[in-house]
Amino acid sequence: MPSTPQFNPALFEWNGLHGLPRFDALNDGDFASAFDAALAAHEKEIDEIAGNPEAPTFENTVAALEIAGDQLSRVSALFWNRAGAHTNDTIQTLERDISPKMSRHYSKIGMNAALFTRIDALWEAHESLGLSLEQTRVLERHWKGFVKSGAKLPKPEQEKLAGLNEKLAGLGTQFGQNVLADEKNWALILSDGADLDGIPEFLKDAMAASARERGEEGKFAVTLSRSIIEPFLTFSERRDLREQAFEAWVARGENDGVTDNRGIIRDMLALRDEVAKLLGYGNFAELKLDNTMAKTPGAVNHLLRQVWAKAVKRAGEEEADIAKLIAAEGKNHEVMPWDWRHYAEKIRAQRFNFSEAELKPYLQLEKIIDACFDVAGRLFGIRAVEKKGVPAYHPDVRVFEIRDREDTLVALFLGDYFARSSKRSGAWMSSFQSQHKLPLKDGRQGELPIIYNVCNFAKPAEGKPALLSLDDARTLFHEFGHALHGMLSNVTYPSVSGTGVSRDFVELPSQLYEHWLTVPAILKQYAVHFETGEPMPQALLDKVLAARTFNSGFNTVEFTSSALVDMAFHTRDKVEDPMAVQAGVLSELGMPKSIVMRHASPHFQHIFSGGYSAGYYSYMWSEVLDADAFAAFEETGDAFNREMAAKLKDNIYSVGGAIDPEDAYKAFRGKLPSPDAMLVKKGLATFEELSGSDA
Template identity: 35%
Template sequence: MTTRFIVAAALAGTSLAGCTTMTAETAERPAAVAIPQATGYFAQPSTLPLHAPDFTKISDADFAPAFEQAMAIQRAEVAAIVANPDAPTFANTIVALEDTGKMLGRVESVFGSLTGANTNPTLDAIDAAISPKLTAHYDAISLDPGLFARVKAVYDNRAAMSMTPEDAKLLEDTYDRMVHAGAELTPAQKEAVKAINARLSAVTTEFGQKLTDATKANALVVADKARLAGLPEAEIAAAAKLAAERGQDGSYAIALQNTTQQPPLASLKDRATREALFEKSWNRAQRGNANDTRALIAEIVNLRAKKAALFGAPDWATYQMWDRMAKNPKTALGFMEQMVPALEATQRADAAALNAEIKASGKDFTVQPWDWQMYANQLKAKKFDLDEDAVKPYFEVNRVLEDGVFFMANKLYGLSFKKRDDLPVYHPDVTVYDVIDRDGSQLGLFYFDPFQRDNKRGGAWMSYFVKPSQRDGKMPVVYNVLNIPKAPAGEPQLVSFDNVETMFHEFGHAVHGLFADQQYGSLSGTSVARDFVEFPSQVHEIWASYPEVLANYAKHYQTGEPIPQELIAKIQAAAKFDQGYQFGEVVEAALLDMKWHALSPAEAAAIDTPEKVTAFEDKALKELGLAVDLVPPRYRTSYFRHIFSDPAGYSAGYYSYLWTEMLDRASRQWFLDNGGLTRANGDHFRATVLSRGGTQDYFEMYKAFTGREPDVKPMLEARGLVADTK
């Protein structure tokens, strides 16, 4: 969801969140420590509205010196706290620490956005060079014994202090994160942690870069247009354009997306082409060439297990889940394992139905992963009389955003949006909007970057250019990034309903950031546990198919006619179809993640070659009890960016998508039971969840919203895995 630098900084300590700010550029400090003078573009906040980055004044060459200078400034700021002769207090230690690193936050936020969405070889080289330095920088702060002594002194005296609830949470988080980073380890252990962190930073950065290259390099290229039969003409034209851009005029190139399954597999009629595309996807990052990521994975899991052992944890998952809503691997695994029997039965039943469909089509083979989506769509069309290609003309991307997503936000929260053409962007595809709150005041800025590019990492995410903080007067500047294949010039930009739901989902993250109502940036907005952060975004998917919202945006791009009610009914009726695959691939990926991160140091050390990585994956998948031969995981180990592309990321945390779906499904029912799309409901959700940031216990926050405990049953019912009792 968020960029790697914001996540990395948060791991190092509350003061280090990527966009942390302070009340003044030069806060009062002891004279004994000289603070270096900041220079260059990032020395001061941007002069653009809400301090949005001025991309016309930023060059690639700015970043390396800016990082070095910003780290030096923050080191001096921290040294000033440690050298303060006054007794430690909440103000001169905890708040002072929160106030460090302003310039570094500005550099990281822009650099992280570019390396994620619009990278190039120069930025990649800087990324590879600076990542270990940043890790060492954050470690030096988190493991500074003098700083921790002051933090601990304040923490130990907390019962005698008068603090607001948010002050108390900041103190608690600062102390806990420093302990989790290793502040209480011995000097030798601290050095070992630093060495591991530095190497993890380097190797996970390399993993991400190799994977981006591997995904680009493994586009399926065909010379014969007949092999693309079944694809819409617009997609064939886009494939021809991509091949031409790559110097292969006369051919057709289908770019890979980040997941195992590829959208064209649902339409391609030629089975050999489907198999070739699937093979390109499945083996993209383990071909024994320069982009093979398996040796890096072996090193990553080994380093993580070793680090966990330094903290007395049996495995990385136990160490990593210290601040999660689920608390420990046992809870997360128990939650997922209760789904396996029903899910496996559904997968086998779905496969049998597809085999019958294949036979009815006059074919003589049994379903394989590269066949599944095509025949599932064929069966869905028969069962529900639903043609996916007949749906797309009603979903034009700009109309979905402005008449769908923004319309929902207006009805639910009273927000309005005004497009701006005066703010610089990092790519021509990006658009910017003022976000106006219910009282007419400006709430923030929203950047939207929807289209797939070779230099953009896969998936979809939200992050910040400016993270909000009341005490600093900083308002949110947020962005959503997606990977929708771009239509050829002059063609309408139509999207699938999956893309529509993703737009609503990512905007859920955006409003979580926009509604931040915290004094401290490190507690604001999306600064919540990994297994809670997806909850607000998933809840917003309900509005993509809500009748009032659909009626406003789902209009034929040529005629303007609204989507027929019978087509809406078919979409809703088909929602539970093919859950053996749609749900199964996610559960498998989440369980595979846990398998990797439940390894002891000895077990991890034994996986020391690319071949052993593949062997462990094969064994782990077979042990899941699911039909992985027919339904492979959403991400194979070698391209599982979520868990291997930064030092922590979603490692031992991919279950979060399932956990938060559990929270989401019960919450959707709350909305429906209380009148649906109303301002009263939106205001309640905003007050109890979206504006609370990381300031409260997550179970208490959830109960304040829904009035009930989380329950897995609504999710299983929604997925069609158990009978709906309503």
């Protein structure tokens, strides 16, 4: 452990509440020297494992690797949290240095010949070693990781691979920073009056707060935060302003300036293709899909194309309805992307006799957080106890103890809910510390999971409650589903803890958890009016439930087009012009002019800076699983059926990557699913139609 005065011990010695980091003792300037020390310490540990004169065993090699690098894990967790959720110029400068340095470090480990010789010997003999299923999975993960890091390549090719990965790390960091800069630097400042035609009070409050943050007191700012831009596009009656805001939103990363990402995309795709070919794969998608449930690009494209055909047909019907409404208003313009949300909301208000603005007063952030915790209690027997006054990494962040029925502490949870300019957009779950049971060098036995959720909801004015859209509320449930995956983990080895599963399985616990938001018993209890405390009227509740599949064609086209472009990028040998490839894929698909990709390539952070390269499809793959999994509860007639909840916890939420995902799912459900339940859930087909097509 570093002990000289040049290091801030708070980076390594977490002695806050139940082992929480002492965030109040950290400074931006602490990280650089701490990383250098932690990297050196980890390298020393690796050399000791690799140079062990004793014959390799699971304990002296694999288990030793599992707990090596504790200092590096700690400083990394703190730094990457800061880089994503509360960054600044100092952190971003260091990020550009740290990303390639970390890549070099892990490439060196992956190409350590002596270490791989030990791992390889264990893998060759694994069937005779008497390993448990979890130990076999952990050994296999390490062995495959080394092979994909080039351990079997000749030395010159290993060095080439390390260089490629280092370049990719730097480019990915720059990509994300460029998107954040574009989001941070753009705002449409509006005055009162006609500029705000159609804007409801909750959105005016959020826009006023954003304007104040930019020094525009008394005005209203449309920003590129999803919690403001989407409702603005939905409610604003000013088509000219909607178009202006929409064009800025879709142009992130594509601006002919210093933050333009198109060249970065081209370079990253070329480098990824080189990596895949060096490792013996036909393309980067084949490399990434190895060891996933989908297994091949063909399987992914088959699912996406199957859904695309139904989604684009439904979207065409939805667009025809919008065109009729535009004509009924006496206007003659065609349906454009900045029109869709606006008119879809009007159609929903007419068809189901309620609007998003009518619904929002019943969706208070505080109550939806309570609902998340209540569902977890009903299903898994845990409860949350908020600990006021505990310092976190930002004043808005809240700290909770998670306790079981016996009042045993099982996890710490941090909730970071409001948008700010120092935070990247979107929503995510991550961890400061993952659950495991291994003995550590400092004498501790295992570690408590410390999990956090980050969201970007509009912060309300002082004294007013934060009101969510239904999509916001689903996002909260989604990310808490990920958090539960980390907090309920019950494994021995850290590499398979919590969300340490294949990319196309990791979204199952989160997407499945969303279903409980709209269980009537939950909405009745927690969807209460922020002023009167009255529960959502039954008539409104019925309308909300009836409207669940409204606009599903639009939503599915947005997503599926993005996933298909992702697969196209990563299955081609050479992509000279990424934007031409994107345009070609969309043209071949027959992409409606009135809809755009959910994430156009220059701001597609999932695949260029977020770890979902050749993996964006996984949300839909998991959606096939989650629709079928929730049907298991529906078939019992009880959304909180205890037997099903126990099977869900034991086979999905607590096992992490300790068993094969297909085996885990079959242990819960008894079978693997077809896409049928997902298509029906989305409203893209009926079971009768699907039965007919099968016949």
